[in-house]
Amino acid sequence: MSETGEFLQVSIWREQDGNGHFESFQVPRRDNQTILDVVAWVQQQADPTLSYRFACRVGMCGSCAMMVNGAPRWTCRTHVQKVADDNRLEIAPLRNLPVIKDLAVDMDPFFDKWVAAEAVFEPSQTRDDPMPPINPQDPMRIAASDAIECINCAVCYAACDVVAANPDYLGPAALNRAWSLVNDSRDDGQDARLKAVSGGGGCHNCHVQQGCARYCPNELNPTLSISGLKRATAKSLLGWGQ
Amino acid sequence: MLNLHLYMAQRLTALIMAPLVIGHLAVMIYAVQGGLSVAEILARTQGSLAWFLFYGSFVLAVSIHAAIGMRVIMFEWLGIKGTLLSLISWGVCLLLLMLGGRAVWAVTFAGAGA
Amino acid sequence: MRPSLERHDTDILILGSGGAGLFAALHAQKAAPDAKVTIAVKGLIGKCGCTRMVQGGYNVALAPGDSVERHFMDTIIGGKWLPDQDMAWKLCKTAVTRIHELENEIGCFFDRNPDGSLHQKAFAGQTFDRTAHKGDLTGIEIISRLMEQVLARPVERLQEHRAIGLIPSRDGSALAGVLFIDMRTGKFRLVRAKTVLMATGGGPTMYKYHTPSGDKTMDGLAMAMRRGLALRDMEMVQFHPTGLLAGAGTKMTGTVLEEGLRGAGGHLMNGNEQRFMFDYDAAGERATRDIVSRAIYEEMRQKRTSPHGGVYISMAHLGPEIVAEKFKGMVKRCADSGFDLAGGLVEVVPTAHYLMGGVVVDTDTRTDLPGLYVAGEDAGGAHGSNRLGGNGVANSTVYGGVAGDVMGQDCQKMKALHDPDETVLDEELARAMAPFAHKPGDVTALRDRLQDVMWEDVGVMRNADGLQRGLKRIAEIDDALSSVGVAADNLAFNLSWHDWLNLRSLVDMSTVIAKAALSRENSRGAHFREDFPDAGAMQESYFTLATGYGEAISVARAPVQFTIVKPGETLLGEDEAETLVGAAQ
Amino acid sequence: MIRPHRTHALWYAFILHRVSGIVLALFLPLHFYMLSLALTDPAQLDGFLVFADLLIVKCAEFALVFLLAVHMFGGLRLMALEFLPWSPRQKTFAASAVALAFLISTSFFLQAM
């Protein structure tokens, strides 16, 4: 552990039972240090009651996202050096989700919308059927693949103002997954899915702010996916078929 | 807030308006030279079915388009919902339609000056 | 004085939401549609555990030319004849059904060949290219798809519920339920169930360098031991040779840099920037995991180390652009952490990856305690002394599904829920509240100490002296932990309390690992004894069985039953080539 | 309070589109009302058009033309994004929309002087 002798001025959101405020901590700065390391240091060395969430620590599980200096980030893969502003950090819970305590948010609404968007595979075959041959160069397969590597971290969900403004809005991640499925030739639930993304909280509420695509740590592009859904639903409305 | 039908209506009206707005802007840049007068305007538009259709379709489109747009904004930013929201949206639409319709009528077929 | 305790009932209770837990939930619901299924998990559903972290892929004999027999033989030989053969067979056989289920019913994407068939890649230790995968993020794909299916079904969710004790029925004849801490509120909750699956995923995180997710601390195995269940093969801790080394202050340290880097021609260099692998093995960097891990460990002991005390991996000679293209995810991950994998040197160190040992179960996932089932990394037997890359997720998905089927059937036969043994319940509550009686102290420092001990004395290379010393040091840490407290004024989402409980489980299981390692006086697979470097006669293979708790832990040896194939024999036909890896290219 | 997650070009494009839409929606009824004066009270309209010659009013008109143009081009960009194959050059397009709108409104302004 190489300490640099410098200190980070870290301001961390504390909240319990709906009452919240920022609290300041001084954290020794190290060469290799992520935001998650900073938060863990505070819990382990300064205030044992600080609550936060993580699991994989390498950007695979999507449980550690927080607002860092105002922007949504996966904290386990965000190097302090990349975001610290003159050795100052402001760390807050992920936006647009209810806070359980301090930096840990309740992600259920995010996943409830995932299901509400019919962003769940609907099988057309069973385990007794053979593996369907799929051409990896098929444009539909490519479109589906481009959208699939989502870790459901809700960073995009926090970056989107429509989510904040419209409680029904399904949000970029769920719609992105729905688009991936629209391109999945094995799926048997397209009608229900297009219907699900066409309602008062559906894809048409996206105002193309593109914060989702800008902050997605996996460089996915929910804006593109949502546009795809807008086209697909428009086509089905005009009776041009799928 | 927007569902598929409202969305399509907004996009279609936008598509209709785009060439009309370009046309309007072009005429304005040309017409505004040296100031505008009622007579100048009317000389161009009076009795012209073409101008009537041109501005008429714009008014129709913009009433729908702007009403839907304001509906979304009132919902997202002012938190207005439900029946009240629908009432206001229709209000915006009808107001634009009436005022717009009257204006188009005025500059094309109504007999002012004639 | 007993703290307030909420009580809750269900029919089928599943602990953990990795591949095993989620598959169990889906299968249980199908097998017993009227039963209430509950998943309780330490994190969020599908967002914790290691199945998500699977990079390499999923072993399954699908392609023409491959066979379940060949997969089985690779598993047995890879496990140095220690696997429970019936379990290994069922694993290889059922993997074929399971992958079809994942593709056809769950909707997973697996990479394809140009002709549309499944792409299967080479993975160390196998005689056929049989690892199905989705790029190098196979686990995210499998778990995300499973998670969607589970979330869309009426499965009850108890998220951020940490299991802390298995509570038997009053007469001790069966399991009555599980005691939890509802982590969000800090309150205790007892959930009674007719059948309980333990799928908490083992996870050797008591080592200084480790790969598994932070939520895994061997709670499940510790709970099982307290109920008298036997654990087998506990000395078998698999090390991955190349974990990222970024210093002690960061959680990134220990996380895996993928195997493929060495496969593609990456060089390992010691602190003097000299290659060393050929000093240890003719295959150089391409030698198997255990050999490379030991070589690095030796360089480290000889103090030929990089600044943070490891060695370097270097890819630049392959051309930085090519590396950046081929290992995009890894390069980006290193870059996020401040390292240049494509063009520079990255420090690496062997890192504890997987626990082959676990609870003794039968091929239907049943244990000696009626009502308790165990699947996934918590269950011992299928891998013996070494797990093939790609057999881990196959194991958890295969046996998770089996557990779901079996629990569904068994649950329908059971009439009533059992009343819990209140004495055990009190004991378990007291155990969890023990730290409140003491002055708050530095749990993190103690965990660091344990991790050093395990790394130094019970690590990649072992000997009797070291293991004895290790046991003594673990006992000291155990004592120290008993007097380190946690402030009890605010228990809601109190991670410091959970750090304490994590360390409690880890200390308990470290003792078991060290004792089992001491008991095995030969070197097999992941277990290497410098004082007993020979493998011993395969015909006389035995496995270790640990029972008891605390002071009373004892380790016995039991002979491996060669129920399907004996050492020296093979299931492959005479005309079949020993390996098809070369032939396939 | 600063909201850095919004400080990116495409979010500004969104807000510009929205604000221009609102201003246009508020201005349009006024515009229509003026025009219908042609029907009821041509003198008053002429009076207004003279008033419209004032510099300050010219500037306001400049702004309105700009907003109309920028809303239109912005709207076309959005529809192209939604209905045409994806292009990664959204920032360029958004900037072009603003530039074009500026061009149009400036030429309007210069003509009107």
Ligand SMILES: Cc1cc2nc3c(=O)[nH]c(=O)nc-3n(C[C@H](O)[C@H](O)[C@H](O)COP(=O)(O)OP(=O)(O)OC[C@H]3O[C@@H](n4cnc5c(N)ncnc54)[C@H](O)[C@@H]3O)c2cc1C
């Ligand atoms: C980095 C990495 C890469 C890997 N790559 C591969 C690979 O390429 N191929 C392969 O086959 N295998 C691989 N493995 C191994 C593989 O991930 C595991 O073998 C397998 O996924 C284990 O599945 P599981 O369901 O048993 O446990 P996990 O998926 O680990 O799930 C355990 C669950 O139990 C929960 N839990 C833990 N404690 C408690 C408690 N006290 N109360 C309630 N819940 C609890 C956890 O939160 C988690 O949800 C890899 C492992 C790692 C760490």
Ligand code: HEM
């Ligand atoms: C000239 C052609 C026009 C085009 C191409 C156009 C295009 C669009 C589009 C695509 C949207 C949707 C934006 C979104 O969903 O975020 C929109 C919104 C809107 N438009 Fe237009 N529009 C035009 C003219 C007008 C006019 C003349 C008005 C005003 C009277 C107007 C008022 C609005 C309003 C209020 C909105 C809502 C903005 C929002 O939701 O953020 N538009 N327009």
Ligand code: SF4
């Ligand atoms: S789309 Fe990107 S930002 Fe959104 S949840 Fe998925 S990975 Fe996270």
Ligand code: F3S
């Ligand atoms: S940020 Fe929101 S508005 Fe649309 S483009 Fe992304 S979902």
Ligand code: FES
């Ligand atoms: S801890 Fe898993 S993504 Fe950060």
